[in-house]
Amino acid sequence: MAIDLKQYKDIPHGDMPGDKVEIGEEHVKKAQLIMESLKGMLDEVIAKDGKAVITVCGGSGVGKSETASLLSYFLNEQGIGAYTMSGDNYPRRIPMYNDAERLRIFRTAGVRGLVKAGEGTMEHFDTIRKWQQEETDADRSHVSENPWAASYIDAGRKGLEGYLGTTNEIDFDEVSSIVKAFKSGQNKIYLKRMGRTDSELWYEEVDFSTIKVLVIEWTHGNSDHYEGVDIPILLNSTPEETLAHRRARNRDGKTDSAFTMLVLELEQNLLASQAHKAKIILSKAGELLSFDQYKELMNK
Structure with missing residues (x-):
């Protein structure tokens, strides 16, 4: 059954300036599937702590921004206040x-x-x-x-x-302080905004008084370098699937440099080393995976 995408056209997205979010049918189906598994986990955390932090992580082109935006949208529609925060605002350098x-x-x-x-x-x-x-x-x-x-x-x-995804590259302490402030019930929190140039850097005060769920969309959302995440969600893609996606996206025929491919490979290795912590793992094809199924898929 086809999904009417019109209702998702203008939903709130993550807070990374200039981030392009294009929601397609596959993103909606994945978000709906995640919601089915997420509901019980979320109810348990909120009942215990009053608030919950979800992270949506994964490699390049796997649909983190779109899926996180949809999860927040679905939660808000159910009367559970949610806000989508982009971890890409927190590297130490633009x-x-x-x-x-x-x-x-x-x-x-x-x-x-x-x-x-x-x-x-x-x-x-x-x-x-x-x-x-x-x-x-x-x-x-x-x-x-x-x-x-x-x-x-x-x-x-x-x-x-020794640099990628470490405290040398990313200000994990600032992300931790935001998570801590949110969970402690702070109603107004200043969040960082980072564009592409050195003149595009500012902070915006965000009202969290009605927010019960903070959704962080970020490659490094499942990192060991910060604390406070209740439900890590991994949107998985194999190296071959990531490469196919990037080739399809490069419409001018320009291929990624060897250095870019090396960065993507190292980021994939980081994601794999953290995958055991994920509470929900979803394949590129939109199938829920156990950790053992994930390992089998990645070792093919």
């Missing part, structure tokens, strides 16, 4: 600078790794510089003809692992 910092860390660690491996010749540095200018220095295919490049890529990867 996106432009954070992207640059990720690349700086990868390249700095890579060059140091090259030196440590005894491969720091000027010839190798010149080749690395050429790849950097081409934005292909994270491409592992270079190793087949240049075995020494493995030292650069492996060290860069390790350096990036």
